[in-house]
Amino acid sequence: MSGQYNFQEIEEKWRTFWLDQKTFRTQGPEDEGFDPEKPKCYVLDMFPYPSGAGLHIGHPKGYIASDIYSRFKRMQGFNVLHPMGFDSFGLPTEQYAIEHNIHPAIVTEDNINAIRAQLQFLGLGYDWDREIATSSEEYYRWTQWIFARLYASYFDADHEWTDANGRPIKGKALPITKLAESFAAGKRTYSSEDCRVLAGDVDTPWNDLSTVQQQAVLNGYRLAYQDEIVVNWCPGLGTVLANEEVTNDGKSERGNFPVYKRPLKQWIMRITAYADRLLEDLEAPLAQGNDQEPFTLDWPVAIKLMQANWIGRSEGAEVLFDVLKSDTNDVHSSLRVYTTRPDTLFGATFMVLAPQHPLVSSPSEMYNVPETWPAETDERWRGNDPQQTIRSALESYGEQAAQKTAADREEREKTGVFSGFYARNPVNGATIPVFVADYVSMDYGSGAIMAVPAHDERDFEFAEKYGLPIVDVVEGGDGRDRCYSGQGSSINSPSENAPSDFDINGLATSEAKAKITELLEAKGLGKKAVNYKLRDWIFSRQRYWGEPFPLAAHPDGYTVAIDPPVVLPEMDDFRPETSDDPDRPVQPPLYRAGEAWRSLALEDGTIAERELNVMPQWAGSCWYYLRFIDPNNDSAFCGEHAEQYFMPVDLYVGGAEHAVLHLLYARFWHKVLYDLGFVSTPEPFKKLFNQGMITADAFQDERGVYVDIRQVELRDGEGYHRESGARLVRTAGKMGKRYKNGLPPEEVGEEFGVDTLRLYEMYMGPLEASTPWSMEGIRGMQRFLQRVWRNFIDIEGAVKIAGEATGDQRKQMHQTILRVTDHIEHLRFNTAIAAMIEWNNQLVGTDSIPAEIAETFLALLNPMAPHIAEELWQRAGWGEGVLAHRAWPIADEGLAAEDTITLPIQVNGKMRGQIETPVDISEEDLKTRVLAMENVRKFIPESAVIKRFIVVPGRIVNIVVGN
RNA sequence: GCCGAAGUGGCGGAAUUGGUAGACGCGCUGGAUUCAAAAUCCAGUGUCUUCGCGGGCGUGUGGGUUCGAGUCCCACCUUCGGCACCA
16 A cells, blocks of 8 residues: 555665755855855764775764764755765775785775665765775875875974964974075074984085985974884784784784884874874864854863873973993983972982883993992892893893783883992982883883882882882871872972982972972973873885875985875785794885886986885875865865865764874874965864764574574573574674674665664664664664654555644644754754654644644654655655755744743642643742642641742742741 | 763663653553454553552662752762873
C-alpha cells in the first residue's frame, strides 16, 4: 500500500536528488550568485584517511552531528560551507597498502571511492564540488608551497607588533632574506650559535662568507631547518617519528613497533619559536582582520589544558656553576642549569648530569672524567661493579640507561654514578659532587640540574640512597615531611657560619626567587629563564607515500629550494626498508626512484641531489581547511577574498585523539601564514567540539575467538551464538574490525533506514559522551519515524494535513520550537530529538494535522531526519526539495496575554496545589488569589506570618511561612 | 604522584543552569487486535507502605549555605580521560 513508510525508496530518491541538484553547493565570494549580505558559517569535520576497512557505524557520529548543524544553519539563512575530503597521504594509508600488497595510489583511489559512497549514503549534505585529497598533485603542490614559505622564513623573537585589534604581540615570522640583508648591512652580529657554525671565521663580514657558510648560518634560523639530532627511530616502520607519535611505553602509535633514540640528520620545524603564542592564544582575544569583533577559542577545557601541558611553559632561572677539573680543582668550565626554584640554591648539595651530557660522555671536547676514582670515593657511588674503572663505569651506566624503555623507568628507582669531579655552588662556594643519573634527561633544560634534596622529591630519594647531605633552606608545610617541595620562607640562605652576598633569609618563596635571580644577574652568574617541554617538530619521514620536499642538496653542501610542484615519482616498489636492528642505516624509498629523478640540474648547470625524505602525514591536514575555501584555485593555495570571507572555521568537529598532534601543528602553520600575511585570522578553529566514541560490546566464544556481532543473539542481556546456541562472553569496549562488532552503515541503513540511524546515533546520549551501541535501542527511533509517517499519511496513502491548530497546539508548537532551536544550537541533539518525539506523540491519533503544525514539525525534523522530512514536505504539496533552504521557524515573541498558564504552589517546600492564571497577572493579584485558595490556607496556621512570597515566572509559586 | 571530567531507576540518559527529580527511548508487566505470531495501539513501571486515597524515603558518602540543592561550598569515596623522573 502506498500508505507504508518505505524508507528505502524515499531515501534513495532524495539522496539522488541532492547530488543531482547540487543542493549543498556553496557560493564563495568569487562565484556567480554570491550574496555578500548573507552571514557565513563554516562547519568542518576532521577529514578521514581513506582506510580500506571503510566506515563502520561508530565513525559517522561526528559527521551526522555537523550535518545537522549545517542544515540547521542553512535554514536559518547562513551561507554554510560544509566540505569533505580525504587525508590520503601518510602512514595509515601506506601501512594499509603494504599489508595488502597494493600500491598506495590504487589503495587511495579505491578507498576514497568507497568512503565517499558511504558518506553520501548517509545523506550528509556536503558540497562535493569542493572535495580534496591531500595526495593529489593539485593539492600537495600547495603543501609544498607552504613548506617553502616556512623554509624561507625565520622567527624574529624580538619583533614587536600589534594585530588588527591593537593587541601587542611579541615575535613574528619574517622572510629570511630580511635576516640576510641585516647581516649584510652589518646591523646584526653573529650569535654564539652562529659562531659555533662559522668556527674559525667569526670575524669575517657576512658578504665575505662563502655561500656554504652563509647558508649554514641561515639554516640555524629557518622555521624549517636541517639538523642532526637524537630522534625517535622506528626500524619496524623504517622511519623516524615525532615525539607526539610515540606512545608512553616507547612504541610507535602506528603499528606498535619499538622506537629507539638515535642521532640522525632530519628536517625539523621550529615550532618551539611559537610556544608562547600557541599558549597565549588559547585564551586571548583574537583578531579577525575584517572589521569584525575579536573572538576567543571556544574549545573544550580539557583540550586547552592538554595543549598547555604539552607546551609545558615554566618560569625560573638559569644559574652558572663552575665545574672543577678533577685533578687540580681549577675551574674547568661553566655549567648552566635551569631551575624553577632559584630560592633553594643554598640547599644545592650536589649536581646531576644526564648520561649523554658532554662533560661525561666521550668523545667530547668538554670531557672531564678522571682516569681513576678519586680517593675515598664511596663504594655506593661507583656503579654496579665497584671494581670497574670510573670511565668504564660511566660508559656502561650510559649504555644501560639508553637501553631502558619507558616501562623500566616506571619503577623510578634512582640510580647514578659519581662523575669523579666537583662543582662550586655560586652562592656559598661549597664544593659539591657531580653525579650522572638517568633521572635527568638531556632534552630538557641543559641536561644538568642542581640537586636540592631537602625540597625536591627526586633529589631527596637520590640523596638518601647515596648518603648525600640534605640541607633545609625553606621553612613551611607541617614540618613532618623530610622533603618539602611547597612554598615557605627561606632559611639557612646563607647559614650563620657561612656568610654570603646572596642573603635571602626570611623572604617568602616568590620574593626569594626574584631577589636571588636579581643578585645572580648582577654578578653575571645567572638570569631569569623560561623553559618549555615542547620540542621542535621532526618533519621528515623515510617513506614513499608523502609530499616530497621542494628541496635539493647543492654539491657544495647546502640546500637549495626548488619551485613546487615536486611530483612524487611513480614507483612500483614503494616499500620502506624496515629491520629489527635499530643501528642498521636505511635509505628512503625515493632513493630507488633512479638517478634521473634524484639528480636535478640547477639554473647554473650544477647537478643537485633531490631531498629523498618525504613529509609526515600531518603536513596535508595542517592547512586543508584553507583549501576547502577555494579548492580549485591554481594560482594560490587559497584566494584572499575567499579566505577573509570564510575564516575562521566556526565549528570544527572531530575526535579528541587529535588534542595535541594535528591541532597543535595546524595552529602553528596557521600562525606562520598569519605572520607572513597570507591569512587574516591568528587561529584557524573558533569552536572545537569533540564527539564521543560509539562503543560496542564484543562477544567471544569459549576459545576466546571474537564472534561476528551478526551471529550473536541476545536473550536477557546474555549473548548466545545464533547457530550453535553456545553462550558467549560479553565485553564492553571499542568498536572495530578486530572485535567484529562494527557494522557498516549501509547494513543498518538498509534495514532500519538512514534517517533512523542518524536519529539513533544522535539520540544515544550527549554528543561529547561515549555511549554503547545497541540494536535494541534503534527500534525506538524507527517507531518514532513510523509514527511521524502515520501522523501525516493515512492508510490509503493520502496526506492527512488539514484544519487549524488549537490554542493548546500552538502553545506546544511555541515551546517545541524554542527547545529544538536551543538544543541544536548547543549541539545537544539527544534532547532536541526527545522534544520532537514528545511533540509527535501528542499528535498521535488525530485524523488530520493542522497545516501550521505540520509545516513547523517538518522544518524542525529536517536537519535530523532530512529524507522523510523532504518527502512529507513534497507530499503535502509545498514544493520539491526546498526544505533545505527554507527558513527555520521562529517562535512567536511570546504567548498572547489572554493565554493561561498553570502554576504549582509550594508552601514551605511542600506542593500544596495548582492555580490557573492569565499570563499577564500582576504579582499582587496572584498573591491575593493564591492566599484565598482553600487548600493553600489550610497549610498556613492562624498564628503564622508569611515570611516570603516568591513567584518564579512561568514556574512556581513559593510561599514560606514561619512564626 | 600531578592535572582534568564525571557519579541520577533494571539500562541509555533528561532536568530550561537554584524551583514539581527521573523528560524521551530501551527493557519489563498487563490489556486490545490476531486462529497464532510479528507489527501496531492503550495502560502501568524509582523505592517502601497502603485494597485504595494517601504517606515516608530517594540524585556516590558525610557535613554546610538557602524558604528551596541532582545543581552552589567543604571533606571523603569511586570511575573514566590526559601527563608523568620536565628540574
